[in-house]
Amino acid sequence: MSADTSLMPIPGPVDPVPVPRAAAPRADGKVELIGRSREAIRGALEEAGLEPKQAKLRAKQIWHWIYNRGVSDFAKMTDIAKAQQPWLIERFAITRPEVVEAQVSTDGTRKWLLRTHDGHDFEMVFIPDADRGTLCVSSQVGCTLNCRFCHTGTMKLVRNLEPGEIVGQVMLARDALGEWPSSPEGRMLTNIVMMGMGEPLYNFDNVRDALKIVMDGDGLGLSKRRITLSTSGVVPMMDRAGEEIGVNLAVSLHAVTKEIRDEIVPLNKKYGIEELLAACAAYPGANNARRITFEYVMLKDKNDSDADARELVRLIKQYKLPAKVNLIPFNPWPGAPYECSTDERIRAFSNIVFEAGISAPVRTPRGRDIDAACGQLKTAAEKRKRADLDREAAAA
Ligand code: SAH
Numbered sequence: 185m186s187a188d189t190s191l192m193p194i195p196g197p198v199d200p201v202p203v204p205r206a207a208a209p210r211a212d213g214k215v216e217l218i219g220r221s222r223e224a225i226r227g228a229l230e231e232a233g234l235e236p237k238q239a240k241l242r243a244k245q246i247w248h249w250i251y252n253r254g255v256s257d258f259a260k261m262t263d264i265a266k267a268q269q270p271w272l273i274e275r276f277a278i279t280r281p282e283v284v285e286a287q288v289s290t291d292g293t294r295k296w297l298l299r300t301h302d303g304h305d306f307e308m309v310f311i312p313d314a315d316r317g318t319l320c321v322s323s324q325v326g327c328t329l330n331c332r333f334c335h336t337g338t339m340k341l342v343r344n345l346e347p348g349e350i351v352g353q354v355m356l357a358r359d360a361l362g363e364w365p366s367s368p369e370g371r372m373l374t375n376i377v378m379m380g381m382g383e384p385l386y387n388f389d390n391v392r393d394a395l396k397i398v399m400d401g402d403g404l405g406l407s408k409r410r411i412t413l414s415t416s417g418v419v420p421m422m423d424r425a426g427e428e429i430g431v432n433l434a435v436s437l438h439a440v441t442k443e444i445r446d447e448i449v450p451l452n453k454k455y456g457i458e459e460l461l462a463a464c465a466a467y468p469g470a471n472n473a474r475r476i477t478f479e480y481v482m483l484k485d486k487n488d489s490d491a492d493a494r495e496l497v498r499l500i501k502q503y504k505l506p507a508k509v510n511l512i513p514f515n516p517w518p519g520a521p522y523e524c525s526t527d528e529r530i531r532a533f534s535n536i537v538f539e540a541g542i543s544a545p546v547r548t549p550r551g552r553d554i555d556a557a558c559g560q561l562k563t564a565a566e567k568r569k570r571a572d573l574d575r576e577a578a579a580a
């Protein structure tokens with residue numbers, strides 16, 4: 185294990201997994217308000233010395249300015265007494281992640297390189313379409329898992345993102361798109377996918393707390409039906425994700441046999457395909473109107489045969505899963521050990537699944553020219569050696 189991670193138990197009936205230490209405190213000693221519930225903002229104000237009644241009123245006002253107006257300057261909060269503003273400014277912060285670089289793809293996809301207050305870089309992507317706009321949000325800096333086809337998986341996990349850093353991504357996107365005040369009409373940003381860097385179910389509490397604010401009708405106001413959480417298959421946390429967050433579920437299946445899934449998604453050695461599909465069948469809120477998405481990356485001669493497609497259909501039927509399948513052409517990155525399947529192969533695979541009555545669209549890669557496509561996200565953190573990754577995967 186590298187120097188900045190340690191083995192810590194995470195809440196719930198889960199084996200200890202390598203998770204990073206918490207974020208360093210802010211250098212200026214201020215308390216960050218983004219990412220806190222109304223209750224927690226009130227608590228922080230009270231702790232700093234406000235009377236309970238005052239704290240409650242101020243918390244309500246500050247919440248409104250932050251999440252409905254996008255304001256991060258206490259001096260602009262016109263219903264807060266001028267005399268109290270310096271007191272707030274001295275003690276509290278309302279910050280977004282720092283934007284280090286913003287890029288735009290020829291297809292309109294945008295990618296931001298962001299930095300936490302303690303100097304860790306991560307990425308966020310916005311994918312505009314004719315009728316919607318999807319923000320791809322990161323949950324961790326790097327990832328503890330090392331799926332062999334994923335560029336993020338070659339990064340050393342630096343740390344979990346805090347709730348404020350997750351909510352902050354959505355707020356930054358609203359800033360960039362000019363979508364304050366926050367109202368549902370005419371927004372470009374309509375959907376959120378937790379599919380950026382990291383495994384959201386290995387940062388469960390922070391992701392849940394962040395999404396609660398994103399979904400709050402009085403907060404950022406995005407419906408849970410427009411939010412999708414993608415997991416590589418952290419089985420013991422899936423039920424809680426359904427119960428406590430309640431967003432759409434996407435599962436990175438990518439293979440239908442133990443041999444191949446063990447190789448490309450090493451977490452499979454811990455939570456196998458049967459266990460994973462049983463957890464999908466039990467996912468709270470999944471039904472025919474709200475299907476589980478299975479993501480399937482198309483890797484040449486690895487997982488893309490007709491037999492694989494037929495086995496995928498068989499498994500979905502065996503577990504009676506309300507499912508759709510997203511076929512993702514593999515996005516290459518320097519040194520990747522795989523190639524993308526041919527177009528004909530992908531089409532043949534899609535047809536087999538489709539003919540069995542299961543929707544299986546082929547995803548058009550977006551933002552490849554700026555390395556913004558699925559699996560291409562990686563920041564400058566030290567690249568781990570392939571041999572180390574293989575050793576860790578073998579130990580998983
Ligand atoms: N950690 C989560 C969410 C982030 S990855 C998960 O694994 O589900 C988002 C999606 O991109 C996952 O389905 C992932 O398997 C896929 N992906 C990763 N690398 C890819 C690549 N090089 N090409 C295409 N898709 C990739």
Ligand code: SF4
Nearest residue numbers: 327331334337382416
């Ligand atoms: Fe992590 Fe997901 Fe990439 Fe796997 S695919 S290494 S779980 S980010």
